[in-house]
Amino acid sequence: MPRLEDVAHIAGVSHQTVSRVINKHPHVRKTTRDKVEAAVAQLGYRRNTAARSLVTRQSQTIGVLATALSQYGPANTLLGVEQAARNAGYFTSIAALREVSKEGILNALTHFRDQDVDGIIVLIPHAHTLTALDDMKLAVPVIAAGSPGNNTISGAMVDQRHGARLAVAHLIEQGHTRIGHISGPRDWTDSRDRTAGWREALQLAGLDEGLLLEGDWSVGSGYQIGRKVASAPDATALFVSNDQMALGVLRAFAESKVRVPEDVSIVGFDDQPESGYFSPPLTTVMQDFEELGRRCVDNMLQTISAKTTTPSTTTIVKPRLVQRASTAPPA
Secondary structure, X not given: OOOHHHHHHHHOOOHHHHHHXXXXXXXXXXXXXXXXXHHHHHHOOOOOHXXXXXHHOOOOEEEEEEEOOOOHHHHHHHHHHHHHHHHOOOEEEEEEEOOOOHHHHHHHHHHHHHHOOOEEEEEOOEHHHXXXXXXXXXXXXXXXXXXXXXXXXXXXXXXXXXXHHHHHHHHHHOOOOOEEEEEOOOOEHHHHHHHHHHHHHHHHOOOOOOOEEEOOOOHHHHHHHHHHHHHOOOOOEEEEOOHHHHHHHHHHHHHOOOOOOOOOEEEEEEOOHHHHHOOOOOEEEEOOHHHHHHHHHXXXXXXXXXXXXXXXXXXEEXXXXXXXXXXXXXX
16 A cells, blocks of 8 residues: 655655645645645545554544434535545544433533543534533533533534524514524524524614414424414515424415415524425525534634644524515515
């Protein structure tokens, strides 16, 4: 097998330079990087991760704790984490929880500690998460996605409140003054933040809080809530906390002859790939889940390189509004 020194000889550079290129160090000239990458391709060089682990005393593995992987958001955040980790030469060890509980989180964290992972990324923005992480007092860097973090844990998150304010501001600009909200479960931080953003936007516009109902993120809960709203409409617009529930609302409204957007406008949250093909196509707030995953890994690698577990600045990803046909001025 070709060695690092062989690549350096072909490229005409030092083995330290080859190492910097392979580890994607930003301070390498493009011409040098091109020569090294050409030599890597010519020789078919592959990094020996086992040997590197012996030298660095690192496992080259990042533990990833996740849940609800059937949902678009968590699945795509995990995809971003896995791709970014692989590009950086790291493996991922994934523990997926069927149900979120403090006990389940602690068991998964114990598993990662026994694997001697170099760091842990937690993709569970739930009330139990930070408590369980604090109780473990882990000796490796930890990043909680969907959370601002705290004094011992780094955070990485999409600005959920900002996204909710964008959704409600769009409805207000359309002329709506009675804007209801279908939230996610109240013990999920994303749900709480979106509800808070809904309230903030209404208060800023001098409007009273409208209808507020709680779902569980699923299409079925959106459908059941949609049937209730259709039987006694008390809003001309709804901000729904995710696209899956919005799909259920659309189905319930269609069955009840409530027209969207003529009778009620609807804005969702996530911008999953199917949202543009709902009937009508859904106006929604787009979250870049893969970018969030990549940012988690970047934050993790910087912390590992600094040989510290001290949290860095919270990573914030901004969402944006995607306007489609499910919103219009009130009749």
